[in-house]
Amino acid sequence: MKKILSVVLGLSLASTAIAQDKDFDQYVKGLKAEAIEKGISAPIVDRAFAEVNYKPRAVKADRNQPEKRLTLDEYIPKAVPDWKVKQAKELYKKHYAELTRIGEEYGVQPRFIVALWGIESNFGRFTGNYSVVDALSTMAYDGRREEFFRKELMAALTILDQGHIEVEDMKGSWAGAMGQCQFMPSSFINFAADGNGDGKKDIWNTEADVFASAANYLSQSGWDDSYTWGRQVKLPNGFDMNLEGRVQGKEKTLTEWNTLGITRYDGRALPKLDNDIVAWLTAPDNANGRVYLVYNNYNVLMKWNRSYYFALAVSHLADRIMLD
Incomplete structure (x- = not known):
């Protein structure tokens, strides 16, 4: 009896998954049509969605975010351990000339640029391995914040259309936060900067672009380097x-x-x-x-x-x- 129930349950789950896949495929067709309507080139749209997949792990991550509330006395030592401070100081010295140049250009103290880099992605080590198009398509389809994630997906496609990154290299978190400064695509559109003058804004692999993008975000948002925080x-x-x-x-x-x-x-x-x-x-x-x-x-x-x-x-x- 248990074996029969197991088989029936397995078939039921498989049928649900197939139906969901069909619904997702239909939803993607709507996303592609919207992107074309917004002026994104058809070849980019085709490439971006060529191997798009629904990612249930992204939905699970969104719904199962930790609820335990730490006090600041508990949280700060975990978020800013001595080893991270040591690395931050070493990287601050390593990139001092570049950080100083960018800090002066945007009016942001370099130590805050390094601190953002460290807290957001552990200095570029943890940036997420989801396809951004997969993640954002999944989250939009899930429906809880559909308007928000559809908007972010259109911004991501715009970034691809502008040639800043290849489709296969556009990686990020389950929510679509990208690169070493973990910008959502709309933040990239508004604040990403070309820090090394090569004509691209590469927050995934180019540290100068990461620094300039973070500094530009702070500068445009009202930062005043005459003061601290x-x-x-x-x-x-x-x-x-x-x-x-x-x-x-x-x-x-x-x-x-x-x-x-x-x-x-x-x-x-x-x-x-x-x-x-x-x-x-x-x-x-x-x-x-x-x-x-x-x-x-x-x-x-x-x-x-x-x-x-x-x-x-x-x-x-x-x-x-x-x-x-």
């Missing part, structure tokens, strides 16, 4: 936590925060600057966890990735590059 601080006893929040209207100058009793993490007074910078108080883990005063550059990092884990990991790695 912020700092970890201490609150006085009985501090009014209604003042906490990274929203418009809750910003204050460092002088104002100093008057309210907030100090640097080591207890010293907040710095006095010629131009009194505006900062927001943020306590992601509540007042009993890590507390920060963050500047607008931190807000820019949050545009790159809306996770405060990410923004603080980049910020801490950038600080370690400078201070250690």
Whole structure:
């Protein structure tokens, strides 16, 4: 009986898979028609979809993202271990001339470029091995965020049409994030830059392009290299936590925060600057966890990735590059 049930179940699953494949093939026909309508060349569309496959692992990854919430005291040491700091400093020195040139061109401190590189892809080691066309077609077909992923797929096809990368080399994450700086295709269209002057924007293999693209993203998003990202601080006893929040209207100058009793993490007074910078108080883990005063550059990092884990990991790695 068990054997019969097993066979029936196997046939049922196989039938479901075949039906799904047929539905996906039909969906791809619609994607191809949309791409042609948007002006992407027919040969590129044919090549891009020639071996497109539905990737159930991508859907599984999207639906099974970890839910366990780490505190920052748990997360930061994992995200910015000493070995990563050591590698970051070595790569900072190795690429110093190129990083300096690009940093000056875009108005971004090189240590933040290296920190983004390190946190996003472990300095280019982990960039994802999915075909970007496969991943984005799958995620669009899945339907949970169809409009978003269809838009990203059209951007990916535009990148192929512009000749920046070959179809077989366009690899990325299950969500379609690409290259060593893990740009979504729309971010590539808006911010990718040619860092070595060869006419291509290769964020997969060309480090100068990776650095320039990251710097261009920050620059166009409002980065100010006159300042850093912020700092970890201490609150006085009985501090009014209604003042906490990274929203418009809750910003204050460092002088104002100093008057309210907030100090640097080591207890010293907040710095006095010629131009009194505006900062927001943020306590992601509540007042009993890590507390920060963050500047607008931190807000820019949050545009790159809306996770405060990410923004603080980049910020801490950038600080370690400078201070250690």
